[in-house]
Every structure is written in C-alpha cells, then in structure tokens.
Amino acid sequence: MNTRKLGNSGIDISPIAIGTREVGEKSKQQTIETLQYAIDSGINFINTADFYGxxxxxxxxxxAIKNRREKAFISVKTGALRNYQGHFLGFDGRPNAIKNFCAYSLTRLGVNEIDLYQIARIDPNVPIEESVGAIKDLIQEGKVRCLGLSEVNADQIRRANAVHPVTAVEIEYSLATRFIEKEILPEVRKIGASLIPYSVLSYGLLTGNLSGPLPKEDYKNMFPRFQGENLQYNLKLVEKLQDIASQKGITAGDLALAWALHQGDDIIPIVGMSSTKRVDKNINLVESIQLTSEENKLLNETFGIGVFKGERYPDALLKVVAS
Structure with missing residues (x-):
C-alpha cells in the first residue's frame, strides 16, 4: 500500500487506521487474526485507548502484535475515566495520572514504547500545558514516540504545540461533520500535524443503510442528528450521496471514505475492520477509488458545513468535547 507521513514525525504509516473500539465485542481469536492480517497486508496503524474494554x-x-511489533504503529488515547460497568466518570489529565496510565498501557500491550500517545479529552481542571508536559517527559524517557491530541479546539492545539510539537490530532470529521474546517483543520496544518478523523461515516448515517425511526435500544438515538425530523431530513441528504455513488458503481459509505481520503495526504481516517474480508475491502477502496476534481467539488458543495441537521452530541456531552 501507499503510505502517508504522520505529521512532522517523518514516520510512514498506512493511509487508514484500524479502529479498535469494538474489539472486545468480537471473538478474541477473530480479532487477533484480523489485526495480524491487516498488519501483514500493509495497514499498520492501530488506534486504541486504555479505556476501550x-x-x-x-x-x-x-x-496480535507480539511477533509483529516492528510492523505495527500503535496509537493510544488516555485520560478518560470509567467505572467497572463502563460508565463515564470524567477526565484525569494530571501529570502523575497520565504517567500512571502509560505504565499500565505499556504493560498490557507488552511493548517498551507507545508510538502515538493522545490525551483523549482535555481535563478542564488541569492546564493543558501540564498534561502535555507529562507526555513530553514520557517522550524524553523513551516510553512514547509522538504526542497526539483528541477532540481539541484551535487554541488548545496552539498551547499544546508550544510545549512540545503535536504530531497528530484525532477528531470527528466527515461529509456530515465539517465544523473543523473553520479553525481546527487550518491550525493542524499550520503546525504540520496530521488529522486523524474518526466516525468518517457519521455513525453509519453515510452508509445509506439506515432508515428511521431507529430501534429504541439503538445508542445513536442520543445524538440529535438521529432524532425525529433531523433524521428524516438527513436521510434525504444521504439519498443524494447514494445517487452520486451509484454513478461510480460504489456504495455511499465507500464514497464518504474516499472523500475523506481525498481531502489531503495529511488526513488518515480511522476505519472499523471486524474481519479479514473487511480489511481486503478497505484496502481495495484505498487503492482503487479515485475522485476527480469535479466530483470532489460536487461533494463539497452538496454537503457543506452545517448542511446536516442536528448537533453531533447532545448538550450534556457538548460540554466535555471541543466545539
């Protein structure tokens, strides 16, 4: 596979990352086989968090990486707290806490160094300079290679980068969620970092496989864009995406991922891969689907900033993520 440079690090990585949030929901053996197959096939960027599972x-x-450590690039998010049931408890960005979290991650992963260590969310009670300073210490100690941030605003990126160069910023970005193009993405590019978008299919909305209303037990019901009139309006927009995709002989989801990949070589989307077949499908998409400048322009104009209705998070969660 073709590779992309990770920010200012000079490190070559695959153009897409493997998302592992749902790793624990699959059989352990299937997960290991899928990860090893992906690494051997050239997808070496594995994205996880110490609070996943x-x-x-x-x-x-x-x-999975025991005999493939040199091939794998491991990204770990940290700082989010959960209880034994997995319920959210808040954030802890204190320097000693971050160093403690890192020690546990190194042990669980069985590695001496984490390639990209990211603050999952900024702790409102701890200056970002202190949290970043802890990761700077870990880098100097050889326990971490690169500094990353997750769900931050432009000012936080500037403040963090003043302490230590930021290599990557992970944040939600898709055809349906483009708010970062105003201030955040320009700041990421100004400092020479890579953007690591998650939810490039907007929690399945852009696949074209959803219909409303959603089942009551579906977790997506908590997101405003999946509620009531918002969902019906947004599904009509997705029909336009399907029409454009059908002209290329691909699915709406394929087109949404292709769009993200075509927004710049500094963008490395996170993609879920639950089986070896999904790995092959994503590799084929990356290598084969090209967008013309006219197609890219059409998508950008049809699905501009704010076109989709509903905030990406409910009010309660908006208070704990960057806006």
Whole structure:
C-alpha cells in the first residue's frame, strides 16, 4: 500500500487506521487474526485507548502484535475515566495520572514504547500545558514516540504545540461533520500535524443503510442528528450521496471514505475492520477509488458545513468535547 507521513514525525504509516473500539465485542481469536492480517497486508496503524474494554482491548492488541511489533504503529488515547460497568466518570489529565496510565498501557500491550500517545479529552481542571508536559517527559524517557491530541479546539492545539510539537490530532470529521474546517483543520496544518478523523461515516448515517425511526435500544438515538425530523431530513441528504455513488458503481459509505481520503495526504481516517474480508475491502477502496476534481467539488458543495441537521452530541456531552 501507499503510505502517508504522520505529521512532522517523518514516520510512514498506512493511509487508514484500524479502529479498535469494538474489539472486545468480537471473538478474541477473530480479532487477533484480523489485526495480524491487516498488519501483514500493509495497514499498520492501530488506534486504541486504555479505556476501550477497560483495558481488554490493549491486552488483545498486545497478543496480535507480539511477533509483529516492528510492523505495527500503535496509537493510544488516555485520560478518560470509567467505572467497572463502563460508565463515564470524567477526565484525569494530571501529570502523575497520565504517567500512571502509560505504565499500565505499556504493560498490557507488552511493548517498551507507545508510538502515538493522545490525551483523549482535555481535563478542564488541569492546564493543558501540564498534561502535555507529562507526555513530553514520557517522550524524553523513551516510553512514547509522538504526542497526539483528541477532540481539541484551535487554541488548545496552539498551547499544546508550544510545549512540545503535536504530531497528530484525532477528531470527528466527515461529509456530515465539517465544523473543523473553520479553525481546527487550518491550525493542524499550520503546525504540520496530521488529522486523524474518526466516525468518517457519521455513525453509519453515510452508509445509506439506515432508515428511521431507529430501534429504541439503538445508542445513536442520543445524538440529535438521529432524532425525529433531523433524521428524516438527513436521510434525504444521504439519498443524494447514494445517487452520486451509484454513478461510480460504489456504495455511499465507500464514497464518504474516499472523500475523506481525498481531502489531503495529511488526513488518515480511522476505519472499523471486524474481519479479514473487511480489511481486503478497505484496502481495495484505498487503492482503487479515485475522485476527480469535479466530483470532489460536487461533494463539497452538496454537503457543506452545517448542511446536516442536528448537533453531533447532545448538550450534556457538548460540554466535555471541543466545539
């Protein structure tokens, strides 16, 4: 596979990253086989967090990369707190806490160094300079290679980068969620970092496979864009995406991912891959689907900033993420 440079690090990585948030929901053996197949096939960027599966994800990833460490690039988010049931408790960005979290991640992963260490969310009670300073210490100690941030605003990026160069910023970005293009993406590019978009299919909305109303037990009901009239309006927009995709002989989801990949070589989307077949499908998409300048312009104009209705998070969650 063709590779992309990770920010200002000079490190070559695959143009897409493997998302592992749902690793624990699949069989352990299937997960290990899928991860190893992906690494051997050229997708070497594995994105995880120490709070995914309450640490279980890191243990499984550690097994998968045991004989492939030199091939794998591991990104870990940290700082989010959960109880034994997995319920959110808040954030902890204190320097000693971050160093403690890192020690546990290194142990669970079975590695000596984490390639990209990211603050999952900024702790409102701790200056970002202190949290970043802790990761700077870890880099100097050889426990971390690169500094990353997640769900931050432009000012926070500037403040963090003043302490230590920021290599990557992970944040939600898709055809349906383009708010970062106003201030955040320009700042990421100004400092020479890479953008790591998650939810490039907007929690499945852009696949064209959803219909409303959603089942009551579906977690997406908590997001405003999946509620009531918002959902019906947004599904009509997705029909336009399907029409454009059908002209290329691909799915709406394929087109949405292709769009993200075509917004710049400094963008490395996170993609879920639950089986070896999904790995092959994503590799084929990356290598084969090209957008012309006219197609890219059409998508950008049809699905501009603010076109989709509904905030990406409910009010309660908006208070704990960058806006």
């Amino acid at each position: 309450m640490g279980m994800n890191e243990l499984i990833i550690g097994e």
